[in-house]
Amino acid sequence: MKDxxxxxxxxxxxxxxxxxxxxAAASRRRIVARAVSRRRRRNRLLLVLAxxxxxxxxxxxxxxxxxRLGQWIDALRPTSVPAPPAAPRGSDPPARTIVExxxxxxxxxxxxxxxxxxxxxxxxxxxxxxPVPPLARVTAPSADAAIAPSPxxxxxxxxxxxxxxxxxxxxxxxxxxxxxxxxxxxxxPDGRFALEARYNRALSLVRLGRLTEAKSALxxxxxxxxxxYRAAEARELLDVLEVDGGR
Numbered sequence: 001m002k003d004x005x006x007x008x009x010x011x012x013x014x015x016x017x018x019x020x021x022x023x024a025a026a027s028r029r030r031i032v033a034r035a036v037s038r039r040r041r042r043n044r045l046l047l048v049l050a051x052x053x054x055x056x057x058x059x060x061x062x063x064x065x066x067x068r069l070g071q072w073i074d075a076l077r078p079t080s081v082p083a084p085p086a087a088p089r090g091s092d093p094p095a096r097t098i099v100e101x102x103x104x105x106x107x108x109x110x111x112x113x114x115x116x117x118x119x120x121x122x123x124x125x126x127x128x129x130x131p132v133p134p135l136a137r138v139t140a141p142s143a144d145a146a147i148a149p150s151p152x153x154x155x156x157x158x159x160x161x162x163x164x165x166x167x168x169x170x171x172x173x174x175x176x177x178x179x180x181x182x183x184x185x186x187x188x189p190d191g192r193f194a195l196e197a198r199y200n201r202a203l204s205l206v207r208l209g210r211l212t213e214a215k216s217a218l219x220x221x222x223x224x225x226x227x228x229y230r231a232a233e234a235r236e237l238l239d240v241l242e243v244d245g246g247r
Contacts, residue, residue, distance in 0.1 A: 160184040173205035195229045
């Protein structure tokens with residue numbers, strides 16, 4: 001029978017490869033290493049547990065022979081506090097035993113008359129004249145604090161300015177505007193609107209014909225002491241007032 005192709009291929013494969021493989025050898029080495037490691041761990045565990053088991057066996061046998069095994073078992077059980085027996089229904093509650101303190105011994109000397117009903121001594125009144133504890137003195141309000149008036153509340157700055165601004169620019173009432181500007185400056189002399197309030201106060205004085213006071217109020221603005229605020233307008237007003245005052 002002729003040699004078929006499959007047989008020739010099998011023969012060629014056997015001639016080129018001997019059946020060994022690097023991966024197969026590595027796999028066999030890993031399997032062997034794992035088996036050896038498991039065997040060593042099991043041996044170490046047996047070496048550790050064997051003495052412990054032997055001690056337990058010997059201790060249990062010794063306790064059983066000496067009669068202490070029951071005590072060990074009782075000691076391992078959880079302890080519970082027994083509840084007090086309930087009183088039967090309809091029975092009276094147990095009577096309480098009242099222990100009275102013994103009477104104080106009789107004292108000799110001046111205090112003996114006090115105990116016997118004699119005239120009181122100064123020591124008997126010491127308890128009634130004890131000083132007040134510090135806590136009571138601190139927490140008790142004093143009479144001065146009760147009658148002391150509360151500090152006056154300062155009006156709101158913007159509210160005062162609004163009143164003066166309305167009287168000056170809307171109502172055109174120089175008298176009311178002057179009083180409102182002065183009220184604002186008295187409450188807030190260094191307020192946000194203090195410069196404008198001083199200048200408008202000077203204008204109100206001009207409108208009321210109080211020229212001497214108006215000149216004194218406009219001088220700081222004209223001299224630049226107000227930081228240059230309304231300086232040119234103040235100088236023009238002062239020139240006009242000088243001309244009118246010289247007539």
